[in-house]
Amino acid sequence: MSRSRILAEIQNAKHCVLATHFQPDGDALGSVLALGEGIRAMGIPCTVLSPGEAPANLQFMPLLSLMQNEMPEDADVFIALDAAEAARVAPDPAFIQKAKRTICIDHHRSNTGYMDLNWIDPDAGSTSEMVYALLADTKNPLTAAQAAWLYVGLVTDTGRFLYSGTSASSHTMAAALFDCGIDRDEIHRRLFQSQPKRDFELYRQCLERAVFYRNDQLALSWITLSDLKKTGASSDQTDPALHALRDIEEVEMSVLLKEQEDAQFKVSLRSKRFVDVSAIAAHLGGGGHLRAAGCTVTGDLETVRAKVLAATDAVWKAQ
Incomplete structure (x- = not known):
């Protein structure tokens, strides 16, 4: 059109x-x-x-x-x-x-x-x-x-x-x-230069708990409702942590799981060179762009993490 x-x-x-x-x-x-x-x-x-x-x-x-x-x-x-x-x-x-x-x-x-x-x-x-x-x-x-x-x-x-x-x-x-x-x-x-200290505390926590997979090419972290309550941070200001993980030299793709109400997690995906994160999001009912995508997945933290890793493996192996 x-x-x-x-x-x-x-x-x-x-x-x-x-x-x-x-x-x-x-x-x-x-x-x-x-x-x-x-x-x-x-x-x-x-x-x-x-x-x-x-x-x-x-x-x-x-x-x-x-x-x-x-x-x-x-x-x-x-x-x-x-x-x-x-x-x-x-x-x-x-x-x-x-x-x-x-x-x-x-x-x-x-x-x-x-x-x-x-x-x-x-x-x-x-x-x-x-x-x-x-x-x-x-x-x-x-x-x-x-x-x-x-x-x-x-x-x-x-x-x-x-x-x-x-x-x-x-x-x-x-x-x-x-x-x-x-x-x-x-x-x-x-x-980009007005981050409240409470948001920085959440950002720091995300980095400290990050887990790496696929020979350090995949970095994953998460935020719970308890984290938001404890820090008083805003859930819409979490991109800096997601991007910081992606920007690590060895990392190709970063994932951030953000707990929502009703037993759901909002999943944000970013990549640098070759992983099509929109395809991963599509596996999970979401969508987006080649290097930036997202979806919402139902389940507790471990269930959602397993689903995201499985979808990532399926797309990664196919590329």
Whole structure:
């Protein structure tokens, strides 16, 4: 599906509703809020649905207060951004059925196309890059808030331009956003240099209990609800530990198991060179990207760890 077709659908809409996935990250919020502003700039009513509380390091950003929890009755076009499957669309996947026309804009390779119109680009480093291209087609200048959110989506989902999905167009986009006057230094400080001490304590604990497999090529650690209660840390600020394990020279892949309510663990997977972690996540009912993926697995810690290791072995041996 071409973005020109997507833009035409938006321009013909009477009221657009935008949504992203539960437990939103920088790309989810960046893409949905920037597009919402862009649609309103076209003179089209647009409601952005809230996916839940933003991560602590993003709550300084603008536009968050504009998000709503209810689906407007007159909405005729529903757009899901950065959500790889319908079940992940927040705040309620059932809202999708209330619109006359549905659209998905996403860059996850596991997305099979669950809307009427689907623009899926696994080669894009972030969904924010796709939204940036779409907004450029409108010829309307970006506002300061749009530029800031698009940069947040870009810099977080490309891992500060380190991930394999980063392309020349990623850097070209960053340069254009700099020209819009974004406060890059403040964004970087808030995103990457404002870790509370309580989060550091959790980070340290993750590193201390890490276990290594496959001749030190696989590093695995975990976080329990008890850990979160003891440290007072935020469960959405655990990527530094996951990345620190991946960045060890001998390690190809890192795994972090985060205990949730209802006897489940959220599983985050990262790799460096050759392991397709999206395939491992797919074995466990999840999805994602070649080098960054995730899923949710039911069971106690030992059961979940065994399931993850078994899925990893199956994919690793096949490569």
